[in-house]
Amino acid sequence: MQEERRLAVLRAIVEDYVSTEEPVGSKALVERHGLGVSPATVRNDMAALEDEGYITQPHTSAGRVPTDKGYRLFVDRLTTVKPMSAAEKRAIATILDGAVDLDDVVNRSVRLLAQLTRQVAVVQYPTLSRSTVRHVELVALAPNRLLVVLILSTGRVEQRLVELGVDLAEDDLADLRQQVNRAATGEVIAEAVTSLRALVPSGESTPLGSVAETLVDAMSDHRSDERIVVGGAANLARYGDNFDSAVRPLLEALEEHVVLLKLLGEASTGELLTVRIGHEGPYQELASTSVVATGYGPGDESLARLGIVGPTRMDYPGSMAAVRAVARYVSRILDEA
Amino acid sequence: MQEERRLAVLRAIVEDYVSTEEPVGSKALVERHGLGVSPATVRNDMAALEDEGYITQPHTSAGRVPTDKGYRLFVDRLTTVKPMSAAEKRAIATILDGAVDLDDVVNRSVRLLAQLTRQVAVVQYPTLSRSTVRHVELVALAPNRLLVVLILSTGRVEQRLVELGVDLAEDDLADLRQQVNRAATGEVIAEAVTSLRALVPSGESTPLGSVAETLVDAMSDHRSDERIVVGGAANLARYGDNFDSAVRPLLEALEEHVVLLKLLGEASTGELLTVRIGHEGPYQELASTSVVATGYGPGDESLARLGIVGPTRMDYPGSMAAVRAVARYVSRILDEA
DNA sequence: GCTTGGCACTCCGGACATTCGAGTGCCAGT
């Protein structure tokens, strides 16, 4: 069947182009892959593929290069995520198992991903929104100043300083601590917010009011949701060519965590592995970069996302495998904690 | 005096080269700067400067370029840190005053520095070593599991999980909390460590022993000292030329926080503004990058360092001014907190 | 004794022409 072979040709073009970084011609193609036909035949197929928009020529009489559409087809239909080798799995497991706390898990994950894929890795901290309140601690720094410490089920700790209008006795503090904990501990963030609000008539400026307000603020603070860790930026150096057009906007995006979050989160439903290729999505400047991302979290719940960012010309099967594997192991670790 | 003019010539060369990024010739030099002599005279001076190793030619019959030694002389003797404009000062103040906690201060500082200097900025978190223990909090997650929260005078919070061999009643917990706080609160880290160690016979695996050990561990954990924030990496894009030789090693260094710390810390005595130029120091790969750094901290104490990293061909006076100004404002803010 | 104008020399970089080869498209033959 010709149709089938055409796809094989597309696959071969993608694979060759990814590894050689050079436009691939008909002759080289038949030599390096075992498709048992002549270059001329391949040329016909390539012409057809070009008509359909899967590949293109940088200029007349050059080899072919996959288009974004070509990569898309390749990712969707021509590749299955190849499983990691046993050795790689072991490496992932041992590296991540050594982590001591949440920060460490995230940091190790990002390094690991960067190493495995040789791309820039991005890991989002587990979001607050679905986590529950484990405990609220109040520490008196002075009679009229409290440090409010909010401890969440994910291991995250948020701290705020509260200035009270009045001085507070030790007994009152214990009382206060008990009240807020009774209202919040064990609840999902959203519910904790409502019970805290119910606890005190709005606008009341008692110590209880201030503390509750601070807690609500800390819980709904979106800064926390946006925490992101980036690693492997040194891999950008391997971009080599088209520095201005590719690396600069990417570097800028890496500092704009909001943009990064959007990139990771596109089509973020579920913990499905998602791949964004080149121009797909709203960021024109990132036309030559792709994103491979997936959700992760304890118990098959997708609390946050992690993934990699790289040139459209990347090893998709390998990257997808690495991202998926790391996400699984991280999820498992979060499960245990 | 010729000697004086020679230095003026060197200064002019540095200034011109920094702004134009091109080797500077004798004619352009007399035109752009008001030194009232002829090109020929300048040529003689340049020949002398070259003999002494302050400038060099990329190739015969090209203009001159400062050497590292030339930059060094420029920085040491030919420039005074030019004060920031009132508007810049205001901008710094308002941006930093908006910070809500230590994390925020550090993050804002790094962005600010990157913006002001258009270079890569690096800020080290205030070190533990000189800070004091503000409070220790123990939270029972389960009868036999404790979350130990260590709160320091700098606002830093360290948290550790402790597995106790045995279950612990609420009363015992309160008792435990009181014991460790009596030993540690208010003390400088180093002393807190010794009092905690004195609290319990070594090797004893009581709950108190476990908690004390964990605290000591958290206090002496050097991971904490090494925390560093990097910003403005997008400014690397402006390096333009010599990508491989300059940008790649720098990107790698930015991920190696240990290296960064060494870079910031060289000659770190006091809160003096230090400048490392090109080959100075042990890192061969960073031969074409310079570091401008200074210490900062509350009350003229140098708790940590901050600074910028850029090409040797950088605006030293401007960078030095910005680094110094930011360090001062940050220190002031830490004072107030 | 500096400083200066003049002059010959060097060398980089851009413009242009030439060549080479990989690759294509198309057509006729199997």
Place this chain on the structure above:
DNA sequence: ACTGGCACTCGAATGTCCGGAGTGCCAAGC
């Protein structure tokens, strides 16, 4: 439907040339 052959295209590499910016040096001048 595939294949071999052939003419064609175009980019990359190479070579040559020339202009200009810059230097070094020397002899003359202040």
